[in-house]
Amino acid sequence: MTRKKRTAGPTRPGRPTRRERHPRRQLRRHLLELGFGALALAAITPLAQDALFPQPSGGDTARAKTVVSRAMLQNADTSNVCRRGRVALTFDDGPDVYTPQILEVLRAYNVRATFFMMGEKATAHPDLVRAVVAGGHLAQNHSWDHPHMTDLDPAAVRRQLADTNAAITRAGAPRPTQFRPPFGDTDGIVDGQARALGLRVVRWSVDTTDWRGRRPADIAATVLDQAVPGSVVLMHDGVANSATTIEALPTIISGLRARGFCTALDTG
Numbered sequence: 001m002t003r004k005k006r007t008a009g010p011t012r013p014g015r016p017t018r019r020e021r022h023p024r025r026q027l028r029r030h031l032l033e034l035g036f037g038a039l040a041l042a043a044i045t046p047l048a049q050d051a052l053f054p055q056p057s058g059g060d061t062a063r064a065k066t067v068v069s070r071a072m073l074q075n076a077d078t079s080n081v082c083r084r085g086r087v088a089l090t091f092d093d094g095p096d097v098y099t100p101q102i103l104e105v106l107r108a109y110n111v112r113a114t115f116f117m118m119g120e121k122a123t124a125h126p127d128l129v130r131a132v133v134a135g136g137h138l139a140q141n142h143s144w145d146h147p148h149m150t151d152l153d154p155a156a157v158r159r160q161l162a163d164t165n166a167a168i169t170r171a172g173a174p175r176p177t178q179f180r181p182p183f184g185d186t187d188g189i190v191d192g193q194a195r196a197l198g199l200r201v202v203r204w205s206v207d208t209t210d211w212r213g214r215r216p217a218d219i220a221a222t223v224l225d226q227a228v229p230g231s232v233v234l235m236h237d238g239v240a241n242s243a244t245t246i247e248a249l250p251t252i253i254s255g256l257r258a259r260g261f262c263t264a265l266d267t268g
Helices: 023-041 046-052 099-108 119-124 126-134 154-170 188-196 216-226 242-258
Strands: 085-094 114-117 138-141 232-236 261-264
Touching: 085 099, 085 242, 099 126, 099 242, 114 119, 114 126, 114 154, 119 126, 119 154, 126 138, 138 154, 154 188, 216 242, 232 242, 242 261
Parallel strands: 085 114, 085 232, 085 261, 114 138
Antiparallel strands: none
16 A cells, blocks of 8 residues: 655654664565556556555545445345354455444444554554444454564564554453564564464455555455365455445355355454
8 A cells, every 4th residue: 555755753662763674674675666667557558557566545534435234235144154164354454434334244244354553554543442342352463553563673563563463452452462564574584573472474365456546346256266165265354345245255265155164253
């Protein structure tokens, strides 16, 4: 996701200074990203570029498109029999303006999910953290502000994790026990700092790439085509395109259950 340009002034909790980053590693990665990005962007339209690199939803609830309707949920089936095994549904980058509608769909279908939260958003939306927990879901750690964790030195990594834990617990949720690294970007330092804070590193096995603005039918098809017993599905409740994820959710849940999978909190 596109990040706002840093301005001078006090460093926010969890946000490392430039000196705390690994400059050579960061420069090398950025050069590679720029090279591949230039090739990709040359082939797509400006409209497509907006979909590929959406802005975060932000904190204004008026900006959320209303997706959930009575018709959407009227046939919600709450049966959840594990004939073939469990599939975990997870949501990243929130809590944000679309989180309440995702919770509404999950409640209608009697689904429990895991929400990997950013510390700065948990601080901005403590009511949504509490709503997630009240719905029987897990509120877990997704860093303070979504950096490439391997660009940071050990102290900065620890602050990202510790400050996010504090933000989530301050909002009224249990202390997180899981950490999902942004971009799946981790190494021995990141894993070690997570363990020191009692966090298990959790990735995913089915990536919906819903943040790209894909059609709901395509998001659902990705899950239903790739799901196997024990799958962990990655979706997002905190990006600008999260409305399409909400539209896809009923098909995903019904389709998984029709195939004999139950939706569960187990992330492996």
